Amino acid sequence: MSNGPGLFADIGKLARDLLTREYSSDQKFSISTNSVSGLVLTSTALKKGVVHGAEVATQYKYRNALFNVKIDTDSNVLTSITFSEILPSTKAIASFKVPDYNSSKLEVQYFHDHATVTAAADLKLNPLIDVTATLGSPTISFGAEAGYDTTSRTFSKYNVGVSVTMPHKCASIILGDKGDSIKASYVQQSTRSAAVGELYRKLSTNENIITVGGMYAADHLTNVKAKLNSNGKLGALLHHEVLPKSIVTISGEIDTKTLDKYPRFGLSLSLNP
Template identity: 60%
Template sequence: MATGPALFSDIGKKAKDLLTRDYITDHKFSVSTISATGVALTSTATKKGGLSTGDVGAVYKYNNILFDVKVDTESKIATTLTFTELVPSTKTIVSFKLPDFNSGKLDIQYFHNHATLTSAVALTQTPTVDLTATIGTPTFVIGAEAGYEQSSGRFTKYNAGISVNKPDSSASIILGDKGDAIKASFIHHLDESKKTAAVGEITRRFSLNENTFTVGGSYAVDSLTVVKAKLNNHGKLGAVLQHEILPKSLVTVSSELETNALDKTPKFGLALALKP
């Protein structure tokens, strides 16, 4: 693949991940193994409220093709095929779910030294088309995305964004929701491992005349333990404690509290991921 600007979906992703990843309110347990033939097998069980779900997945790579299959407790089969360099400088992704024959999707990504293009088409009788484009370098990216629904002849979305990236920091501005919202974010890493960082995000929604400001961060207590926290101007406080109990195996404890309504019961989440 060419070394160039990131995809549009990656604009602001670093800050978003730090503010959302691992902040869970359910109970999750997953076990991963690798067979002698190179197939990665994962079994996951999730309990949210009084509802329990689970799935079993397998990932296998053959030359430039990646096979990813998951079967859940409702016997639904989700399959994703990823072809790398099927055409030079491209990645082609085909996904579908069975028995839902209207869930098919074709995603083609093109990478250039100074630009990226993606096209995603829903494989249905009335397909929708999503297009994204970025130009720039790994340091500076400007891009846009649009979605078009053929059945109604209208645009389902049109957004634009800009990002400035450095080895230890990243800043981005995204105009989204058809121009109704603007989001600015900044993240700064304080160590080489990027486990200690500070992040800030502000969102302005014009139709509601509402601002949401969130600050957060992560701190590496030691080489095995990371704590995260975030707080927004509406009083929602979240915290995460993550510890590596075995190499690549993590236990994560998360909580969420409404500081403006202390009479509400805090939410707690627990996840255990065991990997070979």
């Protein structure tokens, strides 16, 4: 919508994606179809441990509105509606879940060339209210977020962060958990590879976790990723496009400090004819 600093959630997002995105211990198969009218239908079969499940998701785009409906085997229906440009540089997102109506939420996002502001609230009598604000530019941005519980009249969270993004590199620092934790990350990229380092420190317990990882594009169809943290957790991932827009992802994780435990494996196959 604008060339502004992005959302508060974007601070540190590149590092998070490299270290967590597509890493999974589940088995998942999904197939999608779409029509020229903007209707997208996705069917997914999922296994989490010994638990099996399935879901059907439908997406439809009409002008500046995007409708998403997801139904799972537990008879839960999750619906979200996104309106873009209902006002200049503004996006609104409404979501609700049946039968759990207490999970309904309304969020409004405003984008400006030098700032972004979001406000979200549960659609119930005493809602939780989340507000974020980010100032700056695509190169450097400063942000803050706060959550307020209207039932207890207390702040449920308040965090601040800063991000610096330059060609082929990005650094960020987030002071979170009401000032009790610090997360610092750095990403260095090239045309075919990326390296990331992240330091997490819990101030109240003096706990430190260091994580390093990377991604390498073996060719235009295949990416490999790996990560290792100071607790001895080693993860690896293979992402391959077997057919145009059809992806198979194989991931695994092992605890190098307790090799007697079985490693965790995940498999995902996504077909998009």
